[in-house]
Amino acid sequence: MSGDRSPPWGHTSFPDAAARGSSRLHYFLLPRHLRPVYLQIESAVSGGIMSIPVTGVRDKKEFTTVARSVFLDNPSLCQYTLDRGFSVDAMSNTYVLRITRKVERRLFAKYMDGIETQVRWYKEHTRGMNDYEKELFVHDKIARETVYDPKNDFRSIMLGPLIRNRGACLGISAAVMYILNRLGVDTATIAGTLPGQEIGHAWNLVNIDGNNYHLDVTFDSLGEGRVVHSYFNADDTMMVDAKHIWNENVACDSTRYSYYTVNNSTVNDEDDIRRLIEGGIRTNANVEMKMSRSLSRRMDHEGLLRTVSMVVGRRRDVLFNYRPTNNTYCFMIS
Numbered sequence: 104m105s106g107d108r109s110p111p112w113g114h115t116s117f118p119d120a121a122a123r124g125s126s127r128l129h130y131f132l133l134p135r136h137l138r139p140v141y142l143q144i145e146s147a148v149s150g151g152i153m154s155i156p157v158t159g160v161r162d163k164k165e166f167t168t169v170a171r172s173v174f175l176d177n178p179s180l181c182q183y184t185l186d187r188g189f190s191v192d193a194m195s196n197t198y199v200l201r202i203t204r205k206v207e208r209r210l211f212a213k214y215m216d217g218i219e220t221q222v223r224w225y226k227e228h229t230r231g232m233n234d235y236e237k238e239l240f241v242h243d244k245i246a247r248e249t250v251y252d253p254k255n256d257f258r259s260i261m262l263g264p265l266i267r268n269r270g271a272c273l274g275i276s277a278a279v280m281y282i283l284n285r286l287g288v289d290t291a292t293i294a295g296t297l298p299g300q301e302i303g304h305a306w307n308l309v310n311i312d313g314n315n316y317h318l319d320v321t322f323d324s325l326g327e328g329r330v331v332h333s334y335f336n337a338d339d340t341m342m343v344d345a346k347h348i349w350n351e352n353v354a355c356d357s358t359r360y361s362y363y364t365v366n367n368s369t370v371n372d373e374d375d376i377r378r379l380i381e382g383g384i385r386t387n388a389n390v391e392m393k394m395s396r397s398l399s400r401r402m403d404h405e406g407l408l409r410t411v412s413m414v415v416g417r418r419r420d421v422l423f424n425y426r427p428t429n430n431t432y433c434f435m436i437s
Contacts, residue, residue, distance in 0.1 A: 110310045113289035124179055124281035128291035128308065129172035132351060137169050145173045148180055148202060155200040163191075166198045175292050178277035181260035182211040206262070218265050222285045234288045234311050235336075235360050238318070241282050242335060246324035249275055272321040273305040279320050280307055293317075295349030304347065309336065314357035317342050331424055332391055333431040335362035345428040363393040363431075371395045373402075373410050380414040383436055394430035407432070 112131035114121045130141050140159045147155040160166045166189065174180060184205040189198050206214065229237045249264045253271040257263035263270030264278035276292045283290040289310035296303045306319035319334035322345075334345070339355045363369045370376050370392050383390035394407065402410075404425065415421050415436060422435040 110289055110313070110315065112291070113310055114284075114287065121284050121287055123177065124284045125177045126280060126284060126289070126291035127176060128351070128353070129176050132353070133169065133172060137165060140169050141173055144170060144200060145177065147200075148173065148183055149177075153202055153204075155202070157198045157200055158196065160198060163198075166200075170200055171294075175294060178261045178281045178292070179215075181262055181277065182206045182208075205260070214262055214266050218261075218281075221265060222282065225282055225286060229286055235365065237286050237288055238283060238309055238311065239335070239362075241279060241286070242318065242320055242323065242332075243330050245275065245279055245282075246320050246330040247328050249278075249320075249324060251275075251321065251324065251326070275321050275324075276305040276307050279318070283307075283309065290318075293349050293351050295347055297348065298346050306334070306347070308351070308353060308355070311336070311360045314359060315353055315355045316357070316360060317347070317355055319347075325424060329424075331426075331431070331433045332362040333426045333429060333433075336360045337429070341429050345426070362391070366391070368392045369395050371398050376407065376410045377414050380411055380434065380436070383434065384415070384419070387436075390432075390434040390436065392432050392434075394432075399430050 112126065112128045117127040120127055130138060133141055136159065140157055143157060144155060157166065160169065170185060170189075174185065182205055183202045185200070185202060189200050191198055225241065229240055232240065245264055248268050250269045251271065252258060252263070252269040255263055255267065255269045255271075257267060257274060258269070258271040259273040259277075261274060261277040261281050263274035265281075270278070273292070273294065280290045280292050291308045292305055293308050294303060294305045304321075306317060306321065309316050309318045316336035316338070317334060318336060322334050323331050325331060334342075337345075337355070338358050338361065342355070358364050368379055368391055370379065376392070379390050379392050394402070404427070408423075411421065411434060420437050424433040425431075
């Protein structure tokens with residue numbers, strides 16, 4: 104898994120991004136006439152300018168799209184917020200972006216020193232790993248140690264998970280993005296929605312060996328240190344089945360590095376189910392599996408549980424987590 108197949112928005116095209124824990128996905132997705140505006144805003148915000156006059160945008164929608172793109176691509180700009188919005192000079196067609204400081208300067212520097220210590224720790228513990236293994240290591244650690252907390256004041260920025268071990272989906276995605284990019288793994292944040300959730304939902308886009316994958320660490324954290332991999336390197340089809348909605352036009356059509364492909368844990372028949380459960384009993388490990396589409400047409404949820412029960416027998420207890428939207432299971436056998 105070398106870097107020679109980096110995506111057009113990745114580190115090969117933008118080598119400075121990795122050092123900042125940033126991405127260029129949303130920059131790359133902008134119309135070409137808006138890219139200079141993006142770079143202008145990014146440079147100004149990075150320099151701590153609090154009032155930024157912007158030309159080159161045609162309307163409010165373009166302006167807000169560019170400003171949003173800058174902050175999605177740059178999690179380390181989280182000391183600032185767009186809460187003050189913007190004003191418009193109609194005569195000159197100039198928009199003025201007004202930012203405020205969310206975190207006091209010296210306190211933010213202290214937080215970033217702590218995060219830099221974490222980056223060094225991650226680099227030490229992932230030395231010699233390929234990109235998939237680095238991604239899995241970061242996924243599991245952040246999912247295991249982060250408490251979902253939508254009321255924390257750092258919930259939507261990377262400081263929540265990385266400093267307080269608390270956060271909501273956008274903050275968790277920003278933290279994952281920052282750490283993985285610092286480890287050299289091309290990673291971006293996607294801000295989409297779920298049906299019926301007005302606040303929306305965020306997750307990551309990861310590029311492994313030239314292919315894009317979805318990564319939803321928030322949904323893979325069950326709380327109390329329990330982690331599953333239902334949304335680890337999922338393709339578009341799996342995310343659509345799981346009711347995720349997003350606008351970023353980037354194809355995720357490979358299953359090569361899906362967790363279930365790498366671990367040979369997509370089950371197509373009863374023999375596959377028995378093989379995985381018997382392996383879990385032998386190794387005293389949790390068993391994760393995904394029902395194939397063909398099996399789900401022949402066997403329902405209750406049928407799979409009956410098969411598992413027959414293999415396990417009465418001498419052991421079985422707890423399980425089931426995701427009906429994508430037919431994934433995690434069995435905890437004791």
